[in-house]
Amino acid sequence: MENKYNLKSPAVKRLMKEAAELRDPTEHYHAQPLEDNLFEWHFSVRGPPDSDFDGGVYHGRIVLPPEYPMKPPSIILLTANGRFEVGKKICLSISGHHPETWQPSWSIRTALIAIIGFMPTKGEGAIGSLDYTPEERRALAKKSQDFCCEACGCSMHSALMDLTPDSNPSAEDHKAKELAQQINFKEESSSSRQASESGGAESEPPTLTEGDASTSAGQDESEGPEQAEASPSTGAEEPPRAPAGTGRPLSPRQRRAQQHSQQGQQSRPAFAAAPRQPRDEGHAGSVVLIVLLTLALAALIFRRVYLANEYKFDYEL
């Protein structure tokens, strides 16, 4: 790897250093660059104890901008967890309402610790955040250990050091919580919504509403209905191989997928079947509307005819 990169580049220098720093897994986190790309890393983090994520080990990607560390990394989770949507980029928000700004002296380790600290916080309806129930999260935490990443060859069973009772998790925990308070994550639209993302999310029970709508809509966009029942590992075995470039504008198709997902949420009470429609929910909505209007019109005309007839009868009498 050393020959491939310009060692004078500040980002390369820094990332080499961080790779060395994070080489050995700890009890709580581990991250390493992919063999063929210093600017894409894969990581595993342990769900914080005393939370619904206890016992879970979650896997994801980190994409680093060429300007790193002057610009923040993007983080994408690949394991279903019930807190962050799978396959969506989480990045530091630019919102002026919160003091949530990346600092060049932070590192990948800072980001990992912040993620851990952020998991038990509320999603509160932020786009891309999931507010699954504790039971669902616990189920996902248990399931998360079965994950095996094809891209980096990591198995969640062995990705991290085993927790030892004499270790002092409270210090780590404290640091994580403190960081999570400082940083505000938000989900950014993923530059590439791929089948595997929705595949991963498909391991959710199909009863979920709200946040799940978007993933299931995305899934409906990209996969046939026969794959809807795919096992969780199907998604797990296809990590997205998205290009490292970040912030690419959405394609119309992706935009439509997102738009539909929101419509799905919106129209759910009226059209309970909509999310399971194979393709276009919007289309289904308009069809239903047209049918309703037609029915109403028909009823009115019927009434009119009936009244006219009545009148006629009266007249004849």
Place this chain on the structure above:
Amino acid sequence: MRSCRRRKQISIAKMAEEQQESSQGEVEGGNCLAYDEAIIAQQDRIQQEIANSSPLVSDRQDLAVLQREYAEEDTVYQLKIKDLHKQYSYIRKTRPDGNCFYRAFGFAHLESLLDDSKELQKFKAVATKSKQDLVNEGFTEFTIEDFHNTFMDLIELCEKQPSLQELLNSFNDQNVSDYVVVYLRLLTSGYLQREYGFFQHFIEGGRSVKEFCQQEVEPMSKESDHIHIIALAQALNVSILVEYMDRGEGGTVNHHVFPEGGDPRIFLLYRPGHYDILYK
């Protein structure tokens, strides 16, 4: 995030309308994500425009350029510029990117040390030691050492008595220049946190010194105020004079020396939101 959610509500309302009209087609600006991306893109464009129109640190120019920046009938500023002329002859501008104080300070100070090797050695000693101070305070060594190394490289460059142009080139190399800014920000943050007992009285909004540093000092592009200047001046033991020029009446510029009572070697011009370098 709050605005984000509000936008989401709006977009949902919009979406409901859309649905009544026709549910096909693109909803422009219909979601928060596209919105934020547009904001990021626009900020980038603005940054790019600023970058194209002004170098990080400019050549030294005659102070008369200031006069041309303001309308002739703008008497408040014209009078103050005249007042400035009594003491200063030249100005060197910095790019207005929120880092101008640190860049102006860094350049002006190293420039002043080019022909004063005794002071340069003193400064080098302070700078060398500063990293360990930060590490002792809890900053992660491997993340700050690149910034420190870049800073030390520049000081070592000055030891070789380079031409002024060489120093200027380094400060106009975005990588080098930004790393120096990061390090000066770290020094400022470190000093504020070390002396938090003193500084916490000057921080608005009920924030702790640490929070203030995380929000207003360490992130790039955050502008500097008195408190930053005092901290950096004391952290590096350098005296800074700032001439304040704003719309206030009076016809004269006011100056402050940081720390008070020092014998300043660096003169900065402050106009609301921006710092440039002044020369006698």
